[in-house]
Amino acid sequence: MNKIKTLNLQKPEAWGSRVGLVLAMAGNAVGFGNFLRFPVQAMQNGGGAFIIPYLVSLVVLGLPLLLIEWSSGRFGGQFGHHSTPFIMYSLNKRRIWQYVGVFGIFSNIAIASYYCYIESWTMSYVYHSVVGTFGGMNQHQVAGFFDNYLDISTSSTGIPFEAVVFFVLCLALNTWILSKGLSGGVEKAAKIGVPLLIIFGIFLAIKGIFLRSGSQGAIWDGIEGLNFLWTPKYDSLANPKVWLAAAGQIFFTLSVGMGSIQCYASYLKEKEDIACNAMSAGFTNEFVEIVLGSSIIIPISVGYLGIDKVIELTNLGGLGLAFRTMPYLFQQLGVLLSAIAGMAFFGLLFFAGITSSLAMGTPVMGFLNDEFNWPRKRSALTFGIIVLLLGLPTVFFFQKGVFDEYDYWAGTVSLVVFAMLEAILFAWFFGLEKGWAEINRGADIKIPILFKYLLKYVTPVVLIAIFIGSLVTPKDDDWSRVSIKGWEVSNGSIIGQITHKGIGPNKKYFANTFYSETDGRVDSIYTLRNKILVRIIPDGKPEDFAINYEFTKHHKLLVSMGETVKTGDPVYSGKIINNIFYIDMSRILLVFVFAGISFMVFIAYRKRTHENRI
Amino acid sequence: MNTSAIILLSIVWGLVTFFTIYFFIIILRAPKKPEPDSYTENDDEV
Numbered sequence: 001m002n003k004i005k006t007l008n009l010q011k012p013e014a015w016g017s018r019v020g021l022v023l024a025m026a027g028n029a030v031g032f033g034n035f036l037r038f039p040v041q042a043m044q045n046g047g048g049a050f051i052i053p054y055l056v057s058l059v060v061l062g063l064p065l066l067l068i069e070w071s072s073g074r075f076g077g078q079f080g081h082h083s084t085p086f087i088m089y090s091l092n093k094r095r096i097w098q099y100v101g102v103f104g105i106f107s108n109i110a111i112a113s114y115y116c117y118i119e120s121w122t123m124s125y126v127y128h129s130v131v132g133t134f135g136g137m138n139q140h141q142v143a144g145f146f147d148n149y150l151d152i153s154t155s156s157t158g159i160p161f162e163a164v165v166f167f168v169l170c171l172a173l174n175t176w177i178l179s180k181g182l183s184g185g186v187e188k189a190a191k192i193g194v195p196l197l198i199i200f201g202i203f204l205a206i207k208g209i210f211l212r213s214g215s216q217g218a219i220w221d222g223i224e225g226l227n228f229l230w231t232p233k234y235d236s237l238a239n240p241k242v243w244l245a246a247a248g249q250i251f252f253t254l255s256v257g258m259g260s261i262q263c264y265a266s267y268l269k270e271k272e273d274i275a276c277n278a279m280s281a282g283f284t285n286e287f288v289e290i291v292l293g294s295s296i297i298i299p300i301s302v303g304y305l306g307i308d309k310v311i312e313l314t315n316l317g318g319l320g321l322a323f324r325t326m327p328y329l330f331q332q333l334g335v336l337l338s339a340i341a342g343m344a345f346f347g348l349l350f351f352a353g354i355t356s357s358l359a360m361g362t363p364v365m366g367f368l369n370d371e372f373n374w375p376r377k378r379s380a381l382t383f384g385i386i387v388l389l390l391g392l393p394t395v396f397f398f399q400k401g402v403f404d405e406y407d408y409w410a411g412t413v414s415l416v417v418f419a420m421l422e423a424i425l426f427a428w429f430f431g432l433e434k435g436w437a438e439i440n441r442g443a444d445i446k447i448p449i450l451f452k453y454l455l456k457y458v459t460p461v462v463l464i465a466i467f468i469g470s471l472v473t474p475k476d477d478d479w480s481r482v483s484i485k486g487w488e489v490s491n492g493s494i495i496g497q498i499t500h501k502g503i504g505p506n507k508k509y510f511a512n513t514f515y516s517e518t519d520g521r522v523d524s525i526y527t528l529r530n531k532i533l534v535r536i537i538p539d540g541k542p543e544d545f546a547i548n549y550e551f552t553k554h555h556k557l558l559v560s561m562g563e564t565v566k567t568g569d570p571v572y573s574g575k576i577i578n579n580i581f582y583i584d585m586s587r588i589l590l591v592f593v594f595a596g597i598s599f600m601v602f603i604a605y606r607k608r609t610h611e612n613r614i
Numbered sequence: 615m616n617t618s619a620i621i622l623l624s625i626v627w628g629l630v631t632f633f634t635i636y637f638f639i640i641i642l643r644a645p646k647k648p649e650p651d652s653y654t655e656n657d658d659e660v
Contacts, residue, residue, distance in 0.1 A: 018644075051622065230623040279633070
């Protein structure tokens with residue numbers, strides 16, 4: 001049958017095909033965390049035993065949240081809403097839900113602003129892998145390359161401000177794809193990106209699993225890494241820290257609590273299946289995470305570095321392992337294979353990243369289009385500009401802690417708060433009878449009745465427990481410290497963060513003396529790119545954990561080589577802007593963004609009331 | 615690899631791969647809903 005497309009400049013957004021929608025949803029969920037966060041979390045939380053709490057969390061938390069978000073999105077879409085403020089309001093007519101829904105726009109903007117920066121690193125590393133930049137470098141030089149890259153004033157390609165250029169390029173690509181719309185942009189990108197990342201992932205997983213000691217420079221079998229990762233240590237199951245880590249991983253890997261799933265689902269009609277779509281997208285993400293994610297960085301790094309060294313490196317996080325270590329390990333494969341492996345690894349990270357960042361742009365565009373009738377291109381450009389402006393502080397002040405602040409408040413706390421409130425709204429305010437009917441309408445599979453009770457009681461209660469746990473996490477994640485008389489909270493808890501518990505002795509915005517933030521030994525004082533650095537190795541830690549304090553010729557150094565320093569001892573003097581200044585400015589900026597979106601929601605509500613559209 | 619690691623890995627990988635393929639096959643084989651549906655690939659001529 002011949003088909004003729006309708007030519008309409010303001011054609012409503014729609015998905016091109018069901019497979020395209022599922023791939024876009026899977027692409028939304030699959031991100032850097034599948035390859036970098038999951039294996040590191042598993043290594044740090046008991047290896048194979050981590051998987052048991054992880055799978056339990058998938059059932060009681062992940063899958064129910066997917067069903068909530070898909071069904072509430074499709075429900076809100078019937079009233080012409082494509083962003084969470086008004087999707088949530090359509091579930092319960094209390095205006096407070098509009099402002100809870102602000103989280104579903106805020107977190108997307110704030111996360112995109114640092115997520116696109118990481119995405120731009122992967123773009124850059126694909127380029128450097130292909131042109132052979134890492135050839136002949138030793139492990140320290142590869143790690144140093146990454147540090148130089150983050151220091152935006154230096155360039156390895158000759159392009160001035162290389163990191164900024166790649167960031168802008170990456171944002172421009174995202175904006176261009178978003179401006180092509182759902183089926184013409186986001187869906188096409190997912191149809192290319194998701195299969196490619198799976199192919200790259202399978203190639204690297206085979207390399208990792210079949211890496212043999214004695215071949216290609218490997219010292220151990222790659223499978224030893226898998227063995228460590230999958231050997232159950234059942235004693236860790238009694239530790240609440242492991243359960244919280246597993247719940248957290250499920251949460252982040254499925255991209256729930258962000259508002260992007262609701263937005264994607266809001267373009268579905270009432271009779272369309274959501275139950276099977278949600279399960280398919282969710283399990284595709286799980287396949288990528290559990291099967292591919294566990295078979296790449298850990299087996300390859302264990303093959304070259306051994307288990308003890310890899311455990312040590314995982315304490316620096318997955319990003320460090322990927323960008324500071326993996327390019328060096330790929331070099332051991334030989335010239336051609338290292339270029340292919342580097343391109344495949346950073347390419348898969350790039351596709352994982354871009355399919356997620358596109359999902360972050362869609363709710364913002366949906367909101368601008370629904371409420372202010374903005375055309376697609378203008379909305380996409382607005383998203384790109386906002387993300388650029390909000391992202392530049394993370395680029396310029398990465399090492400001052402701005403990136404971590406965005407990640408903590410927008411990428412962690414906001415998601416937990418939003419998911420907790422949406423689970424409560426769906427189960428207790430919208431009503432589970434209506435909710436259950438909504439989930440099952442048009443379903444191509446039968447969802448077990450067990451999920452009805454999980455949705456009503458278990459999921460909201462577990463989310464409340466996770467939120468309270470994050471609020472008052474005890475020091476060192478040691479839950480045996482919890483007592484009725486009170487306990488010391490960890491630096492990473494919400495209360496610890498608000499009270500700047502981990503800041504150390506440099507608590508003033510502006511000071512005349514900089515104090516050591518650790519006990520340790522002054523290992524070296526050196527000059528790098530017109531900066532002078534003093535390197536302190538913390539007591540009991542290896543070189544990889546060394547802390548570099550940067551100062552200029554206008555400062556006066558107060559320590560000498562080999563000197564032992566205690567926390568709070570003066571290191572140098574002069575005019576100093578401490579990191580706490582940048583941290584607090586980031587928080588203020590994020591509060592302004594949240595307030596600004598809330599104001600726009602207020603205006604939108606008034607506009608709708610005025611136009612009798614509410 | 616030790617036995618317990620092989621058993622755990624096989625069960626989990628097997629389950630996850632099975633469900634991934636199972637749900638995707640259901641989607642591929644599901645009959646298309648009558649128009650107007652949500653997908654432009656099924657749109658009629660104009």
